[in-house]
Amino acid sequence: MRTLRNRYAAPLSSAVVAGLLLAGCTDPTTTPSGDDEGAAATSSGATEVVVATGGEPDSFNPVLGYARWGDGKIVEGLVRLGADLEPEPVLAQELPEVSANGLTYTVTLRDGVTFHDGQELTAQDVVATYEAALDPENGSPVAADLTALESVEAVDERTVRFTLAHPQSAFVTTTTLGILPAGQVDATSPEDVVGTGPYQVDGYRAGERLALTANPDYWGEQPEVTRATFLFVDDDAARAARLASGEVDAALLPAQALGRFEDDGAYDVVRRDTADFRALVMPEEGEVTGDPAIRAALHQGLDRQALVDGALAGAGRPAYGPIPPEAPEYSDVVEVEVDPGAAQQGLEEAGWVEGADGVREKDGQRAAFTLMYPAGDTLRQNVALDVQAQAAELGIEVEPEGLSWEAIEPRMASDALVYGSGNPYNADLSTYPLFHSSRAFQGFDNPGGYDSAEMDAALEAGRAAQEESERVEAYATVQEQLAQDLPWVFLAYVEHDYVIESDTWEGYDVPLVEPHEHGLQGGPWWNLPSWTIAGG
Amino acid sequence: MTAEGWREVAGARSRPWAGTRRVVRRAGSGPWWIALGGLVVLVLLLGAGAADQRADFSQAFLPPSAEHPFGTDQAGRDLLTRSLAGARVSLLVGLVAALVSSVVGVVVGGLAGSLASRGRGVVDGALMRLVDAVNALPHLVLGIVIVALLGPSLGSVILSVALTHWTTTARLVRAELLALQGAGFVEAAVGAGAGRWWVLSRHLLAHVLGRVVLATVLMVPHAIMHESALSFLGLGLPDDQASLGTIIEQSRTAVLAGHWWPAVLPGLLLVALSLAVFALGERLRPASRGRS
């Protein structure tokens, strides 16, 4: 090969390098505002953090659903919900003043707050942001929270008044919506999203990363961690790999991938309780799934704790209803003593008797149904597999089937589905869309087509309640109805697991109960601005 | 031949080309090919009854042992059983896709070949441009598009593989037909008064079919590869019809947690399966090699 090497080796190897450099040098993905020198100058370890979260949020505009619970680091709402789920004022000077009839909420804005671009926060900005969320053209998911809001107006430069069509006891929790400058409410790219938060955007690559730096003009306390980079890594495996190779300091990881990190002292595993439930949607129309005896048998016979220990690898807790025990609306009426024997007996009594193949039958109908789950979601797949195994013990045949959401949607009326949702903040949101008959088969709302007049009345009462006690009572009825009709079989609240480099930062371990949505906002970095540097 | 006086020339074995003859003779023979071919049968037989395994999460991620030679997966299912079932799915998808694409290829190639020989060069030209066109498509990307738009299912995976791979067969059949038109034995039959049907049924069919069978078998590993790639990308078969690609895809996270077996061992089985089918094709090759 001598001649070959002599003559071609140099150009070839330089071609390899050149090919890569070509890719590198012409890399247009850095934003022009991306400040490389700054990055180099402040590379003092602990003041910077690199986080791998799940997929990129669909939008960084709060109007389009970003930071729905007011925990955005870039944008801030009038109020936010603390770790104890109590609202606390942020851009509002204090919590909203509610009129006696419960129809007007008046908010006075905090003084001296400026947006990242230097504009001062005014009432007009608040009004514009809420109006954009209400505009059906925007298709804002926040609109669902604001169904009661009739109008919003600026009383003066510093005062905003919300007028409701009907009383809504939980309205304060919806004023968490992040406020944008009036002229920029339709921003789509994160670079255009200008907030008032402790961090501002300092570089963004679509689908890859978002870099934040501390906002020097922040109205509140300056964060100790001055730079944070969020990597959007959809793939659990890739996230684990990048954490293992030391590229990132913290990451969201499924319980199955924790293995090595749990034993490794260099990492701290943060496990958060959640209101993020998984449940089986039992369609009303299904011959088997609609049968009360079958539902009751599953409700009583499925061992939630075994499911948590197995399918969830311990990262979860049993769930019996949509409202988590931490919430004031929670009622223990939904809870059940797991007893497979009693469940079987109930089936026998209802006429479901064991057939030749071990599957029960009633009037020629086999106790068998298909359980759909979104393909690629390992966790829901595991839940489905565990349900299959446990149901088989009861004599019920469950056939899991992984499908795309497109394929799932048209079959929701007939086939059971592993559903995930839930939030600890707002009982209305975690029940009304799922169980009110008017929402049957609207998008992914009320997927089983559950229809009960008592339930509808209770949901409406809960929504309209002004007094805390009134609301708690209404949701007690809701949960009673759920326990009675069992339209869904609730299985578990999934715990969210995060891995973070240990002994570098402090203050991230707060007793937070997370909602279904997590990633950029949730996790240990939920309160990133109040982290402190360890030993510092 | 007189036995005495003959000798081998000294140093002949060290000539640069000395090995070429041996290699040609050895190609396609040898017991290990047969052993690998047996693997295919084994997979088909053993994979048959292994589909319905219940999850048992207490047995999750057991490393390979005597009881579970491939270990267990995240749901505590025996990976060997699952891999064999997955291999059967992969093999069936590969076979059906290869068959479908061969049928399309035979129809197009047969049409082009017989029309070309009757002087209908325009149709032949058009069909061959079509073949060029399909060949010019990036197979996996097209497969991704088809599966994405039709929704992931057995049918769309087979379709996406078949639609992109029939061109090889079409070219082969056409070329074979054209070559056979000029083959001495066909001309001899024509000269002896044979008609088209006689030549087609007595001579051409057997030759072309032999080639097509070979091409089909050799296409199976390729189709398996495509299927597993699609499944791996999350665009292939759903988890409950797990093929080897799906199993490997589901094990990606586990690998990082130190559970290497769910990804590595089914992958090895996939390699062995492809090699086995390929070897089977190589065994068929001399049998279907008619001329030359």
Next chain:
Amino acid sequence: MRLRERLHPARSPLTGLVVGRLLLLPVLVAAVTLVMFALAQRTPFDPVLASLGERALTMDGPTLEAMRARVGDTGAVQQWAAWWGNALQGDLGASSSQRAPVATVIAQRLPWTLGLMSAALVLAVLGGVLVGGLAGTRPGSWADRLAGGGLLSLQAAPPFWLGLVAVWVSAVWLGWLPTGGATSPGSGAVRPLDVLSHAVLPVLVLALSQLPWFGLVVRDATRDALAGVPVRAGWARGIATSRLLRQHAVRPALLPLVTVLGVRVPELITGAVLVETVFSWPGVASATVDSALRLDFPLLAALTVLTTVLVVLGNLAADVAYRVVDPRVGQRDG
């Protein structure tokens, strides 16, 4: 006969080839996209769900239904014509999965894919020539058998599996090679050394997945050359054996290799799709998968057109190279 002459007017075969293929290209691209639009029409493909992505699941039901009602049902051909109308004016639409204009996505990601593919191709060719040449010049030896078996097995190994094994080895055992992305996440800058260290595994795996084919081609061609008259004639002329193997056996084998590089473009793209996915390489190939998984139709259509063009140009380059490099081709009868 006359028709044939009209179809193939007298012109240099090379120009004819190039012109013919370039004429075929727009037709092909138009046909492919039309098929895509037609497929999209008769499938569960829901443009609203596609554009909303994950948001659809948490979105208020009535809002979602309202959006669906607003999306009019137009025919595939109209959609197709509209898409092309916009595309030809430079507007490729907006990608919902990447949240950026399609043109921007491609401009940002294409260099990464081209860099990965070209580096891998160079390595694969070098490795293939080395292994294939070594094996081919020693037919029947243990080195030949080892190389042959190894190449065949490697060829049977799916690239994504090779990638997984590489990740396992480097992340679990070695721990010092990055296994994802193209740049270190901490900094916004693109530093050559940083990119190189990130590129090691993807490039190696992609090269490894392409290498067997080159290796086998070179091995067979070398073996053929070795069995041919020129090698014997050279040997009889007294040329030293090592030189004979290099110049008269391996070198002729490089000719077919060079000329068929272009044909490998589809396989290279296939490999790039899988490797980019495994290693989170920010190229167009992984974007293809993303766009398909999220039914990001504008991006998917644009990327399909892009890859089709790449493959056609690759094939064309191969044919041209074949004719330019190999003087024998032009002289063959018919």
Next chain:
Amino acid sequence: MSGQGYAEGRDLGPPASRTAGPGGPPEGGPTGGLRVSGLGVALPDGRGGHQTVLELVDLRVPRGRLVVLLGPSGAGKSTLLAALLGLLPTGSLVRGHGWWEADGAEPVDLVDPGAAARERLRGRVAAWLPQAPVGAMTPVLTVGHHLTEKARVHVPASRVPAVVGEVMRRHDVDPAWRRRLPSQLSGGQAQRVSNALALLGDPGLVLADEPTTGLDRPRARAAADGLAALAHDEGRAVLVVTHDLRLAEEAADAVIELDGGRSRGADVPVGEVIARARGASHRMAPHATTGQRLQAAAVRPPAAAAQRPDTTPAGPGLQASAEDPGTGEGPGLGAVDLTLRRGRGTLVRSGVTLQVRPDRTTGLMAPSGAGKTTLLRTLALLHRPSEGQVRLDGRPVRGTGYAVPAAVRRRIAFVPQDPRQGVDPRWTLGRSLLEPSRLVGRTGDDTEVARMLDRVGLAPELASRRPDEVSGGQLQRAVLARALALDADYLLLDEPTSMVDAATARAVVRAVHEHQHATGCGVLVASHDEELLRTWCDVVVEW
């Protein structure tokens, strides 16, 4: 075995005699040369056994002499050269020796000098002029590369350019060709490059393999002269293997015949050997009437036949005036003013007119590539002429292949050159042989097949074998048997003896003769073998 054989070889010692061959070396010239004694070669047959190709060959080629080794295709001529050059396939067995005696030095055995000695010898003693010069050069390397590389074998790097320049001048190689690839050279240019390449380093022995194949007369003569000059002017020992009698006649100092693996005629004058080779046609046992005509044909001067058939009726045979073969009129299979093209229109030949008459044997002599096969296929109604007509008994036949009525097609039988192509590889020979009769509805049986095989001298057992289970010669005869079974009026044979040994050739000719005698069919034989045609045919057309 090899070690022992090698030792025995040594024990025999170098030959005692160093006297030059017949005629002696030129005065003052170098002495020595090649002396092959008792050489036998057995090649591996691919099934673990060996096939003896050379039985016992003795010959000597003194320096300054050109010796021609004559023999039909497949006689083992090339094997002899391979043995001397060390190019025998792996696993071949040899016996005997090929001594090379240089001035006063210890004689070396070229056949089996031992591995170490071979390394010293190759490229220095013997120059090989292969049959096709282009095919023997590596296609991707330039002429200059080839020459430089060869020069470096012999001289230090500093002298290479000078040596290459010198050898290019000597062999008339234009300096502009240095940058060309072998495929960019014309036949004549390639020949000169090949000579320069072979003779660089001044080897004493030149081994030329079929140097006139594919050349027309003038170029063949030039090639022969060139070879003669190598011997006579430059004092090398030149051994030429060929089946070209004219080459032997024109250039040889001595002619040796190779038949059945044995050499003959070393001690006989050239003229006698050639005459005997010419006369070898009697071995073909023609039937009586043809035999008489042969005598006349044999004495006809060769040049008389070298006229273009389109200008004058060619081949003025015995009854040339009575049987003008050029009109296409009257009974017979006629080609009238045909223009033949092949592939996508490459012109092969135009203005071809020829008549095959019943009960006559017409010969068509032409070098390879002249279009014989195209003409025969046209006459067999398998190939469409671009212009002109094929006439059967005076009436034009329209169309080709399926378009021609089956009855008309069956009147003409065509035997292609390569028998391997001629039968369906999946069918047994018996089934192939019965195809003609099955096509007309008869169901032939084993006895019919046996009779057909017997006609061409084959055993009935062959009926159950497939084509790859019989030898080329057997297959050739089987294909002929099938053609004969058609009972066609015209039999067209394409190079019937080029790929078979002498015995098969004789059997083929005998079978055709007997068939013609029995049926009175017209026969057209196309061949490049002048001797075969001259001794067999009534009329010979030369292209």
